[in-house]
Every structure is written in structure tokens, then in C-alpha cells.
Amino acid sequence: MKDWNSVEEKWxxxxxxxxxxxxxxxxxxxxxxxxxxxxxxxxxxxxxxxxLLLALGLSWNWNPATEExxxxxxxxxxxxxxxxxxxxxxxxxxxxxxxKATESTFAKASIQPVSIEESPASVVVDSPKEEIxxxxxxxEKKEESQEILTVRLDIDPIMxxxxxxxxxxxxxxxxxxxxxxxxxxxxxxxxxxxxxQKLKEGNASFENSIHTVANTYVKTEENLKRTLQIQ
Amino acid sequence: MSTRLPAFLSEPELxxxxxKNNRQAQHALFQKMAGKMLSVVKRYxxxxxxxxxxxxxxxxxxxxxLDQYQGGGSFEGWIxxxxxxxxxxxxxxxxxRYPLDIDVAYDIAHPDETLMQLGLQEIEALIASLPTGYRTxxxxxxxxxxxxAEIADLLDISEGTSKSQLSRARAILQNQLITLQL
Numbered sequence: 261m262k263d264w265n266s267v268e269e270k271w272x273x274x275x276x277x278x279x280x281x282x283x284x285x286x287x288x289x290x291x292x293x294x295x296x297x298x299x300x301x302x303x304x305x306x307x308x309x310x311x312l313l314l315a316l317g318l319s320w321n322w323n324p325a326t327e328e329x330x331x332x333x334x335x336x337x338x339x340x341x342x343x344x345x346x347x348x349x350x351x352x353x354x355x356x357x358x359x360k361a362t363e364s365t366f367a368k369a370s371i372q373p374v375s376i377e378e379s380p381a382s383v384v385v386d387s388p389k390e391e392i393x394x395x396x397x398x399x400e401k402k403e404e405s406q407e408i409l410t411v412r413l414d415i416d417p418i419m420x421x422x423x424x425x426x427x428x429x430x431x432x433x434x435x436x437x438x439x440x441x442x443x444x445x446x447x448x449x450x451x452x453x454x455x456x457q458k459l460k461e462g463n464a465s466f467e468n469s470i471h472t473v474a475n476t477y478v479k480t481e482e483n484l485k486r487t488l489q490i491q
Numbered sequence: 492m493s494t495r496l497p498a499f500l501s502e503p504e505l506x507x508x509x510x511k512n513n514r515q516a517q518h519a520l521f522q523k524m525a526g527k528m529l530s531v532v533k534r535y536x537x538x539x540x541x542x543x544x545x546x547x548x549x550x551x552x553x554x555x556x557l558d559q560y561q562g563g564g565s566f567e568g569w570i571x572x573x574x575x576x577x578x579x580x581x582x583x584x585x586x587x588r589y590p591l592d593i594d595v596a597y598d599i600a601h602p603d604e605t606l607m608q609l610g611l612q613e614i615e616a617l618i619a620s621l622p623t624g625y626r627t628x629x630x631x632x633x634x635x636x637x638x639x640a641e642i643a644d645l646l647d648i649s650e651g652t653s654k655s656q657l658s659r660a661r662a663i664l665q666n667q668l669i670t671l672q673l
Contacts, residue, residue, distance in 0.1 A: 262601070262602060262604065262607055263601065263602070264602050264661055266607070267602050267606045267607055268632075268633035268634070270607060271609075271614050271633065271634065272633065272634050272636070274611050274614060275530070275534070275611070275614065275615070275634055277527070278527070278530040278611060278615075279526030279527045279529075279530055280526050280527075280529040280530045280533065281526065282522075282525045282526055282529060283543065286525070286543060286546075286547070287518060287521055287522075287525075289547060290521065290547045290550055290551070291514070291518075293547060293548075293551050294512075294514075294517065294551065294554060295512070
């Protein structure tokens with residue numbers, strides 16, 4: 261004699277895989293009840309925030325504001341009452357004498373002359389390209405204006421990287437470290453006392469920067485003199 | 492339905508696509524499951540139109556709650572539970588009351604041998620002849636395999652009521668054999 265559990269188990273097996281025919285149009289009716297668009301898993305404001313962060317990150321890497329001003333070579337020389345003008349007028353003086361004079365000036369200002377002794381002579385002699393680069397803008401500027409002369413030099417491979425940086429970064433640095441150093445050098449050349457320690461404060465790479473600026477300054481001076489001699 | 496749908500390599504793939512609200516995937520899932528699920532729903536709701544409405548509501552919930560499916564058990568079983576719940580809600584909504592507690596349980600320990608010989612259609616006709624309340628409890632216990640505790644929780648009744656309703660349903664089925672001349 262069977263019990264109810266056996267009957268129900270048999271019925272369950274029979275009914276478990278039973279399938280009805282689906283009437284035509286049932287899917288269309290269901291589709292009308294389904295939501296039109298998928299739920300937004302990544303809201304638009306999150307996407308905007310992500311884009312903003314990405315842009316900030318890229319700009320940060322693209323313009324690393326390192327304290328090494330080693331490759332900074334742009335400078336503005338006011339022709340009136342500047343050491344450059346003085347140098348330019350003495351075109352008959354030998355080149356080597358001017359180099360020594362510059363070296364002694366820096367020595368007097370208590371700067372460690374790490375590369376000053378080598379750089380002016382070697383860079384100027386080995387880089388005829390630099391002379392051309394320095395000469396062309398000088399002539400153009402001379403014709404256009406007697407007030408300001410801008411000289412741009414490529415002195416080492418780092419410069420190529422620096423050139424692609426946005427202009428505002430260079431401008432910012434020129435105003436801060438580079439500009440101050442140039443000002444102090446000019447002050448030293450004029451024979452006035454200079455407080456170099458003050459410049460060193462807050463600038464870890466000050467020594468590298470000062471050497472670079474000094475090299476640039478001397479090279480520029482030499483180039484200007486050569487150009488004037490040619491003329 | 493004659494529409495050709497893209498073949499989804501596996502069930503997880505189909506589920507993933509449905510989660511992304513891929514309409515073709517949803518259609519494929521509907522085609523795969525709708526027949527069986529309509530059969531489940533019809534065991535609780537005998538009215539065809541009402542059963543189809545319940546089926547559609549069930550599928551809307553399936554698609555909406557797919558993120559809750561963790562993949563632990565059978566996917567078909569998960570959908571079946573949603574359909575059963577939807578059918579129970581539909582019964583409640585239509586104010587079909589479950590039978591009240593009865594004190595006397597019908598003790599029919601030995602069913603008629605004929606019940607074992609019935610075919611699929613006869614079984615369905617026999618179950619469909621039960622009053623809604625008895626039919627619901629008989630389906631939940633005997634066909635879906637719910638326990639009395641689960642049934643009590645689902646229908647908000649006591650376990651004793653579930654047991655007594657099942658006994659009553661069995662007695663009615665026994666009597667229906669004669670009435671329906673099966």
C-alpha cells in the first residue's frame with residue numbers, strides 16, 4: 261500500500277518539467293513593462309570627477325616643477341646700463357681676459373666655482389650652433405628695439421625637455437629663482453655686496469642653479485661679444 | 492516565437508548580459524524559462540489571463556533582482572521561487588482568502604492506488620479542482636517541496652494550519668477521483 265508521500269513524489273517528477281506554450285505577443289507585452297535604459301552604474305558626476313582628476317594628474321606629470329633650474333637659459337637683458345652693454349662696447353678686448361674677469365667676480369662673491377672655470381671656454385668653443393641661436397635674435401632685436409634683448413640658448417640635453425613645458429612654468433621660475441640669481445649676479449658685477457645665503461633659503465638645488473645661471477650668463481656675454489666683433 | 496536570438500554560450504553569460512539590460516539576452520531568458528514558469532504559475536492561478544499577467548510581473552522582478560542572484564543554487568530554482576511568490580501575492584491581491592484553521596485533521600494515510608496511475612493532464616485537472624487555499628498549500632508542500640514552517644512563514648499562518656490544510660487537500664483529492672471519474 262502506497263502512502264501520500266510516494267504519490268506526491270511521483271506527481272512532482274511529472275510536473276517538474278512541465279512546460280506551457282507561451283502565447284504570441286507575451287514578450288512584447290513584457291517588454292513594455294521593462295525599463296527603457298539600464299540603470300547607470302557609473303553616474304555622470306563621477307565620470308566628470310574622474311576626468312578632472314585625470315587632467316590634473318596629466319598636467320602635473322607634464323609640468324613637473326622641479327627646483328633644478330639647471331636648464332633655464334632664457335633671460336632678459338636690459339641694454340641700458342647693463343654689464344652686457346659694457347662688455348659689448350669693449351669688443352677689442354681678448355676673449356680670455358673677459359672670461360677671467362667674470363671668474364674672479366664670482367670668486368669674490370664667495371660662490372663655489374665648480375664649473376665656471378671649464379664651462380665658458382668649452383661650451384662656447386664646442387657649440388657653434390649656440391652662437392647662431394644667440395646671434396639671430398640679437399640682430400633682430402637690435403633692429404626692432406634698443407630697449408630689451410632676449411637670448412635663448414640650448415646648452416645641454418635637459419633643455420630639450422624643458423622647451424616643451426608650458427611658458428607659464430618658465431616664467432614662474434624666472435621670476436622666482438632664476439630672476440633673483442641674475443639680479444644678484446648683476447649686482448656682484450657692478451661691485452655691490454650680495455647676500456647669497458638669502459637666495460639659498462628654500463632652494464635645495466640652489467648650487468646647481470647658480471652654476472647654470474652663471475654659465476649661461478658668461479656664455480651669453482661671450483656670444484654677444486663675438487657677434488659684435490663679427491659685425 | 493520564430494525570432495532568432497544570439498546564442499549565449501553559457502547560463503552565466505546569459506545572466507551577465509541580462510544584468511546589463513541587454514534586451515536580446517532578456518528575450519532569450521524569457522524564451523528559455525517562460526513555458527516552465529507559466530506552468531508553475533498556472534498551478535496556483537487557474538485563470539489563464541491572470542496567470543499570464545502574474546508571469547510577466549514575475550519576469551519584471553527577475554530582471555530587476557538579477558544582481559541579487561549570487562549563483563549559489565540553481566538559477567531555474569531561483570526564478571521559480573520568484574514566480575511562486577508572485578503567484579501568492581496575486582492571490583492575496585484578488586482577496587482569495589486562505590481557509591481558516593480547522594480543528595479536525597483528515598487522516599487519510601493510504602491514498603487510492605489510482606492516484607499513482609494518473610497522467611500529467613489528469614494530475615493537473617485534479618489539483619486545479621481544489622479550492623484556492625487548499626490548492627496553494629498542496630502545491631507548496633507536495634510539488635514545490637516547501638516545509639510546513641516555510642509555508643507558515645510565506646502565508647502568515649501557523650504550522651498546524653498548514654498541516655491540517657494539507658490533510659484536507661489530500662482528502663479532497665481522494666474524493667475528486669470519484670467526482671471527476673478519473
